[in-house]
Each structure stands twice: as structure tokens, then as C-alpha cells.
Amino acid sequence: MIGIIDYGAGNLASVRNALDQIGREAVVVNHPEAMDGCERLILPGVGSFRLAMEALDHTGWAEALREYVSRGRPLLGICLGMQLLFDEGEEHGITPGLGLVPGRVVLMTPRAPHRLPHVGWNNLVHVGDHALFEGIKRDVDLYFVHSYRCIATDAADVIAWCDHGGEFAASIARGSVVGMQFHPEKSWPAGIRILENFADWDGSC
DSSP states (O other): OEEEEOSSSSOHHHHHHHHHHTTOOEEEEOSGGGGTTOSEEEEOOOSOHHHHHHHHHHHTHHHHHHHHHHTTOOEEEETHHHHTTEEEEOTTSOEEOOOSEEEEEEEOOOOTTOOSSEEEEEEEEEOTTOGGGTTOOSEEEEEEEESEEEEESSGGGEEEEEESSSEEEEEEEETTEEEESSOGGGSTTHHHHHHHHHHHOOSOO
16 A cells, blocks of 8 residues: 655645556555555655645654654655655755755756756656666656755765756655655656556665
8 A cells, every 4th residue: 555645735636646547556644643554655745845844744744754764664755745855955944854865955056048947848867776767768758847956965865867957866765765856647658657666666775
């Protein structure tokens, strides 16, 4: 069972629909107590870093997710959900994140003629051999919508890169935690294969 976390700041329907279409059992979980039967979790997200973290803290999800990951269980952050995995974000002032991946989230500063927000299809290049990208060609077009980028303290945590007037981390992995700055549910067919890979992943490196 895959749990999709509902904390009031996520695009839940499209993620669940994508999982349904590939035959993966998924359920929306509204509070931490409801995740007991979930073998893996997805943290989606749209909106601002600060408001999303306030929601996670207020609902008890922040501490629950840290405990969940401490047991080596798989967690996937999508878009803003990936950003929330980091130590802190600077949107609307410095705000502590979940602290599951060392690093910070900052406003992108693309070179002209590139503009913000970064919206649309862009080429991603993945590195290494992480299970998340099994069966995905080394460079592939995926769908992005964001204005902030993640800076990992340890470059080894970055498993895919993209360029929008400057290189940025498009996907990260640290232990049983993975993140995608792109929207896999909007990136057929490659994004759906990546979701399938996560659904089969046991959280090991």
C-alpha cells in the first residue's frame, strides 16, 4: 500500500490517478495515525515552503515522517515535497524543513533568456544507477513547475540534474528518502515508469 500524504498543500488527485492507472494500490492519508498500513509514502506539494512546513508541523506530520524514515521506510517527495525534505528553505524568510536531506532551498537565478517560474518540459540527465531510474534512458524530458531549487550539502545525494539557465538538482536520494523536482504524474510515459520504480523500491541504496 502506498500512502499519499494530505496536509493541505498537495496535488493529491493526479498522483493517485497515476498510481491507479498502473495498478498500484494507493490511499490518501489525512493524519499520521492512518499511515500504519503503508509500506511507502509520497509527500506531494504545491505552494510555499513556509506554509507547507507550518502545515506539516501543525498536523504532526513532520515528526511522524522523521520517525517513519528512521526505520528505513521509503519516502518520496514530489516538487515542493522534495524541497521540504531539506534542512531549510528561504521562501518568505528562512524556515526549517524536515531535515531529512542536508542542504537548503533557494530562489533560482536563471541566466537570460530563461525566466521564472520554470514551467514545462525539460531535459533531465540522471547519474549513477539508482533504482528510481531503472529502465529510463540517461537523458529524458520531464515536466517541471517551480521557482526554487535545492542545494544538497553532499553532491552525492543528487541523482539527476536539469538545466534552466543554470544547472539544478532534479532528483535526490539519501537512504530511504528520494525526491523529484519534476512531476512524474504529468510526465508520461517516463514519469509513470519512475513512479512504478518507486512503488517497487525497498528503500535500500
